[in-house]
Amino acid sequence: MTYEPPVTDYDHIVENCTCAFCGCNCDDLDYLVKDGHVVAVRHACRLGASKIMEDMDQRLIVPMIRDENGELKEVDWDTALDKAAEYIANSIRPVFYGWSETSTETMKEGVALGEYIGAVLDNQATICHGPSLQAVQNAGYPIQTLGEVQNRADMIAYSGSNAMNSHPRHMARYAVFCRGYFRQRGRFDRTVVTMDPKFSDTAKCSDKWIGFEQNGDYGFYNAIRAVLRGKELYQDVISGIPKEDIYELAEEMKNAEFGVLFFGLGLTHTLSKQRNIDIAIKMVQDLNKYSKWGLTPMRGHFNVNGFNIFMAFECGFAFGVDYCRGYPRYMMGETNTIDLLVRKEPDCFMVIAADPGAHFPNGANQHLADIPVIQIDIHWGPSTELADVVLPGSFIGVECAGTSYRMDGVPIFMKKAIDKPETCRDDEWIVRELKERVMKLREEPNTAPKYVPNPNAL
């Protein structure tokens, strides 16, 4: 990493902006603006700063439709919206996926459209913290805010999470290095434990590294629970960890004044999936007999939690909500985007503020190549290559205002700092327009969708 001198050539500073990168939603950023563009960001981590100072080369500027030759052609907004509405109105198994990098206000319009047309609404939780949400429905949610962590926590445990790389300011601003009201000495007042098969960068900053074996999470947490219940462990090594280390860790956790377990995809996506989180929650509940403990999932996108909170409020299910029968349904393996795509069920796919082309497994992307895909996003990406209609949105927290939910469930208003490109529209406006056009199409007589089975599906 080379030294970069501070940027001094700017017109004005927009203070106290909220970062639109990870679930930390750092709301202390200052944007340095010149000629209507953010040229530098103060206080942000490198990940957040590089996203906020967007690369205009990759910016989607104008609406596009894929022509008969397979090329994306620029069109006007009316043509693009009509085409997208036509795809949605004629579909019988539409899926609206994404939502984690847009505002909660946009989600409101999306749910109205999804409920009207009978679509599946799903977000990135389906490939990240979905198991956490299932476990929370099973076992409860012993959570605390990041402010409480900063001011009170004296023991921090990261499990299956490499915060140093994925959430760079998490340790600095909320959990480890920061000074708090009851933790005046910052890092020196805290014990940090990393539980991860890898000796990650976070483990390097920790006081203790518990390197249990891959997929050994459930057995490891079960052993801690057994120790907390006073049982003597009969195996010498559990999930790759000597039993003496488990006794020691359990004792330290019991003696903490205020402990917090932060967990990431290393826990949600190993062998036992939601049951890993389930038993971690139960362990935290056990620890609360001795001390104060809470846990928080390390959410990735800045508003992935927002969609889950919003949907759980609206219909009782946090993600993968299927409105096809007119009422919300949810079932893992049935109404989740990946499962639907791998089963080749969807006949129309709208992706908003997400990039399935980059993140989905091959089998899912193969089906996306066969069906109409509508993309609402700000950047050109692999999903644009799959898209039949491209609708350029706006950058929440930079080009337009909106509400997002931090990883601990605290709603944060994200202010507007600069104007969006003239040819782009707000996500909220785009989805509302689509809803109105779809309703108009569906209300016309003899417009019920015709079912044409996909010959490649079976």
Add this chain to the structure above:
Amino acid sequence: MKTITFDQIKTSSIALEFDELIPDEIYSWTEADFAKYQVPIGNSRFPLTDFFEVTVEGEANGPDEVEMIINGDLNRVKYIGCKMSGGNIVCNSSVDLHVGAEMSGGSILVKGNAAAHAGREMSGGYLEIEGNTKEFTGASYIGEWRGMTGGQIVVGGNAGKQCGECLTGGKIHVKGNCDILAGIHMTKGVIEIDGDVNRWPGGQMKNGNIIIHGFLGRLLEGFVLNGIVVDPEVEGVTYEGKYIQYTGDIGLNGKGNLYLDAEANKEKLATYGELDDEYTSIREYRNL
């Protein structure tokens, strides 16, 4: 007795939902009624007769007098026998999700494999799957602590993850192998597994019985060794042979029983010290 035969005309890429086509609903239907019926597919409904030719023979005064025979490729037909309380369904193919979910009576025979959630939350009746099942056989809905509460599920092949999750009654018999976390959170009932188990059966179980006739990969620390039992009797059934009996999961002060075939799991016994042929030394390690 009324026999209703569904012969598939064409398959669908989007799953058909058969939750309305159960003996309770259709015992009085004629072929003309089926011709008018529209089956849910995605966000719409389409004529059932586009996909199945339906033949009705005989008369029935109630669901118990109905036999449904479904022929064809049923890999995209969900909710077969969902919420049924009587009658008999025979599926001559592998079936999609939720076969026999929430059923309270009657019987279903699947002559093939079943996708996930087979027998979810069933409270009575008999569900037999000749092939394999995927995840969550006889399990609960997400967030619900009571899974299957009664009836019997027989799986001829292997069962996927979390078979019998939150089992609260009834019996699941898996004749093949079983994946991880069978009987997790179970509070009552019996799971019998003839084959091997990958790892961690009975995680956080409170009560009930799991009998494993094959080899167990890994046992959780939450189980306390009770010792060797000979010919144990579980809910009126005697299982011949020597079994290692554990109690757990003590993480929940659980009192569930886990029986492992002693011959197939000699390795586990060795954890507790040298054993003679009669496994007598295990007694020294009881109640660890």
